[in-house]
Amino acid sequence: MKNSKILILITALVFIFLIGPFIMIFLTSFSSDSIMRFPPKGFTLAWYTKALNIEMFRTTFWVSLKTGLAATATALILGVPVAYANIRFNYRGKNALELLFSSPAIVPGMVIGFSLLRFFVYVSNIPIGIGLYLGHTAILFPYTVRVVSSSLRNFEGDIEQAAISLGSTPLHAFFAVVLPNIQSGLVAAFILAFITSFNNVPVSLFLTGPGVATLPIQMLSYMEYYYDPTISALSSIIIVLTVIVVQSAEKLLGISKYV
Amino acid sequence: MGKRSVMGFIVVLVAVLCLQPVFAQGGKEAAATADMPYKGQTLTISMWGYNMDLLVKNVLKPFEDTYGVKIVTETGNNSDRFTKLAARKDNPIVDVAYFAGTWAYEAMKQGLIQPYDPAKIPNLANIIEPAKDPLGGRYAVGYTIQHLGLFYRTDKVAPLTSWKDLSRTELKGFLSIPGITTTYGPAIVYMLSKAWGGDFSNTEVGWQKIAELAPSLVTAYNNSSELNALVIQEEVYAAPYTSFSWGNIKASGFPVASVIPEEGLVGSFSVASVVKGTKNEDLAHLFIDHLLSYEVQMAEAMDLVDSPVHTGVKLPAEIGENLTYGDELIAKLHFFDEGDTAALQADWIARWNKIFSK
Amino acid sequence: MRLKSQQKSLVMLLGAGSLFLLAFFLVPLLFVLSESFVGDDGVVTAARYMAVLVDEQFQNVYVRTLKMALVVTVIAVFAGYPTAYLMMKLKPSRKAMLMSLVILPLMTSPVARTYAWIVILGRYGIVNQTLSVLGMTKEPIRMLYTEGAIIIGLLQLFLPIMVLNLVSALENVPNEVEEAALSLGSNKVGTFFRVIVPLSFDGLIMGVTLVFTGCITAYVTPAILGGAKVLTLATLMRQQALVLMNWEAATVIAVVMILTTLVLHTVMRRFRPRNQV
16 A cells, blocks of 8 residues: 655654654764854864863763663662562552552652752761662663563463473472573663663753762753854764664664553 | 673673772871871861862872862852751861851851851951951851952944943844853842942842843843853853853953943852861861962962962963952952842842742 | 462562652651741741732732743743644654753753853843844844843743643543544644644643742742842742841742742643543
8 A cells, every 4th residue: 555645744844853852963964163053064073082081071971881780770670570560460459559669750850859868968978989879770660660561461471381281390490491481571661761861951950969960960061151063072972872772772672652 | 692691791890899898998098297297187078079170189199298188179160069967967077168158147147157267268368358257257258359340242232331231122032141040140130229329239230121121131140151151152242250250251252342331240159167066177177278389379369269368479461351350450349248138139039030930 | 368468569569769868858857847937036936938928029020030931931831742743743753852952951051041041041142133134123122131131041941841741641542533633624733622632731831830830939040040030939948048148038939939830840740631640
């Protein structure tokens, strides 16, 4: 069946709209003009050199990476059993618990960030890095639970039941049968949660502190004072990395199913 | 690369990165010595992130080297840093905080900063009089002076000579002013009042002018980069600007000129304060004294980072013209009482929002 | 006996996660939320809510936020349906490629994403340059710091969510249904509205809900593209909290945001034919 032209036109416009800005920012990052405007003039890699030479960007990149990985791992370890329970069991108060587990995605990030800042100060002396990690873990929870749930839903419990009836303990069946079968879901959850953490602004805004800042916060802070293609260059690097991760995740796992 | 190897890779990566801090803890703390009594200690400073590389070179690194201490910084704008300081009030981790005057005043009111001990800051003797105690009660030291300037595009508009000129029709759609929540927001209301026949205690006429100007503004800008972007994109032909962003505005390459209007300009200090409850009180004082020293003030001025308050700093003309420097300019600056401004803040923001939410 | 063991495993499965969220999310949040019900004199009161709700500026901003969310949602539906429909018809490999492009705006740092629009919508950005080359405008049009700029920024962020939901809903519509409708003499447009839309209604409702509520709470986009002149609920909340240090008023705004979101979720759920979780 042939698709009508108007359909193709709308779709093309949608994609230009969605992707165009990223191409734009990529183009201006090579402009030798210190002013960002269109069309870009000349060609230089100077903005990339500058961005990579700013020490604060390098140190905050590592903070973001470490926080993201640790928080994602924790959110998965805590989230997988929750998702499993919600798919396999019916119990009283399930709706309430489901609301609890999805609420970090509903409450505005700024409120979460501020509440946690107050709380961490109240219980005193929680190091800033740890507070940041705990806060990120909390906001990643809904993502891991949701993604793992949807992948569990697709995995029929029959094999697991069979394993149990063949004498395997439920715990053993979980590790031997369930986990391997939802591998794609786990990796997808990991990638999505990590990206969410890596890009987070509102929660990090409050939970960063002396000596501990994340990359997006540092970028925003830089943008308060400077308006030059350094941010374009840095953004381009991040965008390219994101494209690589997303493309390979889509190829291997069909990650868009889980978003 | 299969799914399994992706998983394996992720697991190894997480493990390595999570364990890394454990290994990094091995460093030994250096012990204090007779000539370096603070050696091995850590001083935490809350400051703006602007020109960080130059601040490290001119201010932080020399201090670390001289006293053998380690400096940790928290960077961000006034409001973000203030919020964190207030939230950690009972258990502060910051020792010295930089703020704009209004925010320092608020910090003083909420008991977040403590009075300094002048005996521990000998360099106070070498700085200009109004910088020594801008808040009263010795809560803060002005370590640099700034002003709100006024610039225009010489190729687009006729020279501005008065704050009244902001209402000229040729500026309609090409004007921006600082938002009321910024350091110099209230100053605009004061200056417009003064220009149009009111004064600092009677700002009704100023507010009337703000309401008239509102539709002709591109936007009210929230930070200097926003103004910079507006200038570069030729969205703005004239605007009041914060003196430290003058270099960036000139770098836009357009013909711009700064003027001293007949009603004068607005001056202010960036201040440094000792945080209340700090465990490093002596070191905090030592740092503030360092900040006021001739060497630091000179180096900061020569790199066009901060205008000096040190009376001994003499600058070449080509440097001085880019800073808040020189008797002629300083004589034209108004300094407002932070207490008065702070008392009006909530009302003024509400009033401003009402005008702009239409 | 069976029940007891199930209870035991439930506690084991749910225990750690629940405790974590309780300690590091719910308790801190409730503590801050409860403060909005306490007056300066320490007495329980709804006065803070009244003060915010009767404020003319708050009402303006609230209406504006809802209006922009509505516009974004409507455009997202009309742009999302054809896109999702076409993607459905593609070869799996092509579809996967487009899918990874669709989700890119969701995956990219909000700072980088929004920053790009400053360059595009500026006075000398590509849009104005194109318009003037085509001779359609004499003077560059002001686009930054308008409601339009925020709507564009939000649309780029949330259109993908609409497309994703529609794609997954359309995947459940059997091909034969469409073919049958066509062979029964219905034309393409008629088939689309009478057969495809009702069968993918679930995904549509889900998409509408997520896009609309996302628009209400989005912060970075309106902050950068709207500036100080065009406030939304989220940027107004930040102003109250971080500039005025009025955390109670900010919390009230947050509660209004959360309630609006919850009400929307509940209302939209009624429209969904199959009640999925």
